[in-house]
Amino acid sequence: MSPDVAETLRIEGGRVLATLIRLTRDFQLAEDALQEAAVAALEGWLRNGVPDNPAAWLTTVARNKALDRMRRESSRRMKEAEALALVPEPTEPNGIDDRLRLMFTCCHPALSPPARVALTLRTISGLTTQEIARAFLVSDATMGQRISRAKRKIAVANIPYRVPEDEELSDRLPAVLAVVYLIFTTGHHPPYGSFTGRVDMAEEALRLGRTLMELMPDEPEVLGVVALMIATHARRDARLDADGDIVLLADQDRTRWDRKAIEEAGDLVDRALRRRRPGPYQVQAAIACLHGLASSDAETDWRQIVDLYRILETMLPSGVVRTNRAVAEAKVFGPDEGLRVLGEVSGLEEWHLYWTTDAELRRQVGDLSAAALSYRKALRCEMNDADRRLVEQRLRQLDP
Amino acid sequence: MPKYAALLYGPAETEGQGTEEDWAHTMDEYNEFGQKAGAAGVIAGGEALHDTPTATTVRVEGGKGGEVIHTDGPFAETKEVLGGFYLLDCADLDEALQWAAQIPAAWHGKVEVRPVVEFPQDQ
Numbered sequence: 278m279s280p281d282v283a284e285t286l287r288i289e290g291g292r293v294l295a296t297l298i299r300l301t302r303d304f305q306l307a308e309d310a311l312q313e314a315a316v317a318a319l320e321g322w323l324r325n326g327v328p329d330n331p332a333a334w335l336t337t338v339a340r341n342k343a344l345d346r347m348r349r350e351s352s353r354r355m356k357e358a359e360a361l362a363l364v365p366e367p368t369e370p371n372g373i374d375d376r377l378r379l380m381f382t383c384c385h386p387a388l389s390p391p392a393r394v395a396l397t398l399r400t401i402s403g404l405t406t407q408e409i410a411r412a413f414l415v416s417d418a419t420m421g422q423r424i425s426r427a428k429r430k431i432a433v434a435n436i437p438y439r440v441p442e443d444e445e446l447s448d449r450l451p452a453v454l455a456v457v458y459l460i461f462t463t464g465h466h467p468p469y470g471s472f473t474g475r476v477d478m479a480e481e482a483l484r485l486g487r488t489l490m491e492l493m494p495d496e497p498e499v500l501g502v503v504a505l506m507i508a509t510h511a512r513r514d515a516r517l518d519a520d521g522d523i524v525l526l527a528d529q530d531r532t533r534w535d536r537k538a539i540e541e542a543g544d545l546v547d548r549a550l551r552r553r554r555p556g557p558y559q560v561q562a563a564i565a566c567l568h569g570l571a572s573s574d575a576e577t578d579w580r581q582i583v584d585l586y587r588i589l590e591t592m593l594p595s596g597v598v599r600t601n602r603a604v605a606e607a608k609v610f611g612p613d614e615g616l617r618v619l620g621e622v623s624g625l626e627e628w629h630l631y632w633t634t635d636a637e638l639r640r641q642v643g644d645l646s647a648a649a650l651s652y653r654k655a656l657r658c659e660m661n662d663a664d665r666r667l668v669e670q671r672l673r674q675l676d677p
Numbered sequence: 678m679p680k681y682a683a684l685l686y687g688p689a690e691t692e693g694q695g696t697e698e699d700w701a702h703t704m705d706e707y708n709e710f711g712q713k714a715g716a717a718g719v720i721a722g723g724e725a726l727h728d729t730p731t732a733t734t735v736r737v738e739g740g741k742g743g744e745v746i747h748t749d750g751p752f753a754e755t756k757e758v759l760g761g762f763y764l765l766d767c768a769d770l771d772e773a774l775q776w777a778a779q780i781p782a783a784w785h786g787k788v789e790v791r792p793v794v795e796f797p798q799d800q
Contacts, residue, residue, distance in 0.1 A: 385770075387770055387774070434791075434792040435679045435768075435769045435770050436771075437768075437769040437771050441771075
């Protein structure tokens with residue numbers, strides 16, 4: 278396949294699918310019709326070149342394929358088919374991009390969080406069921422079932438295909454942002470399995486985030502989540518050494534960080550904060566930028582990071598945030614203070630980073646046997662292979 | 678217009694639980710919802726159910742025509758029981774969920790919203 282044609286199909290596919298779903302109100306039909314149109318496009322475009330407006334070409338052909346299918350399927354759907362045929366130009370109503378409607382539908386609170394993630398990657402990113410299954414370490418059959426169940430619920434329960442009104446938006450937007458960010462963290466720091474060698478979910482999440490930012494340029498939390506992803510992603514090359522082992526933030530070669538990306542993230546944070554509607558993603562992005570702009574671990578503005586974590590904890594009171602705050606507090610006020618803050622965390626005994634934080638702080642106060650015990654508890658938790666090697670190495674260093 | 682069943686789940690009522698005033702207050706809450714949703718033309722039906730000790734669960738073992746087995750009580754013995762239901766006429770799930778959140782059972786217990794199957798009429 279010519280890379281040109283393939284790339285155009287992938288880029289335009291999500292947009293065309295979103296429009297087809299609005300027109301047909303049927304995820305499966307829209308997907309099947311797009312598939313058929315893509316085959317026709319491949320044949321035609323390879324011979325005659327990619328048309329000037331490939332999205333319009335694909336939409337028209339796919340819409341006709343959908344019409345054919347509806348007419349064939351049953352007389353019951355004739356009315357719907359007629360209605361579809363009456364839509365002369367599939368323009369987007371109210372000037373709202375269909376991809377935004379699709380994102381809110383895929384991330385509807387009536388769907389389970391794993392289903393939201395899967396459906397978003399399937400429909401908006403255009404990943405195959407197999408690719409998504411591999412990223413989340415489930416079987417193809419399980420993932421296929423998860424996606425088809427979600428599609429069925431959207432159809433049967435009539436989950437609306439629209440962007441929520443302004444007054445609901447603040448309730449509904451966090452679910453969309455959470456899906457994008459979860460896809461990012463799955464790629465950036467896999468919770469299990471192999472650290473590398475997966476479909477790059479982090480890149481995919483960045484693409485989704487940038488699309489969302491293009492569609493909702495005035496939402497500060499959208500800018501925040503994109504800035505957070507960019508600033509975190511900027512450090513990716515420095516995170517592993519030549520052997521594929523993890524290099525901790527403090528020890529990373531900062532010349533390998535993507536300086537331009539960190540500056541872009543900083544600009545986005547500034548833009549977001551000017552809107553004076555702070556939120557947890559903006560605060561986390563600001564923290565990531567402070568790390569990114571520091572020339573070394575010692576030069577890092579830990580005092581400001583502590584303040585930001587305190588603000589974040591009022592917005593997002595969780596043990597994970599408090600664990601991160603404990604690290605920052607320890608940098609400013611010493612490991613005893615870090616341990617005191619960490620002591621207020623409960624219910625995270627299954628999270629390896631809770632135990633490694635505890636272990637590191639206990640090592641710093643000189644309680645090596647307690648540190649070793651915590652590293653051993655960390656090893657009982659689920660984590661990816663590189664994290665596990667790191668914990669084993671830290672444990673060995675305690676006890677030479 | 679799609680119909681949705683709003684199934685009202687709450688703690689199982691036990692004899693002598695709750696005061697007269699509590700009961701009257703809850704009834705007021707339901708009347709308020711009934712008036713509001715009724716005026717909006719959303720309510721397409723609904724009933725309150727007697728408590729779960731009056732329930733009988735029926736099952737036919739071994740396929741059609743097989744042995745009929747009656748079990749005293751509800752299908753699932755849980756702390757929260759089905760107490761009643763509304764049929765809601767709504768444009769989509771979002772609207773149904775908005776109305777469901779105004780049913781008193783939503784804060785006394787939980788409301789499960791299920792789309793109602795629409796069978797084709799004309800074939």
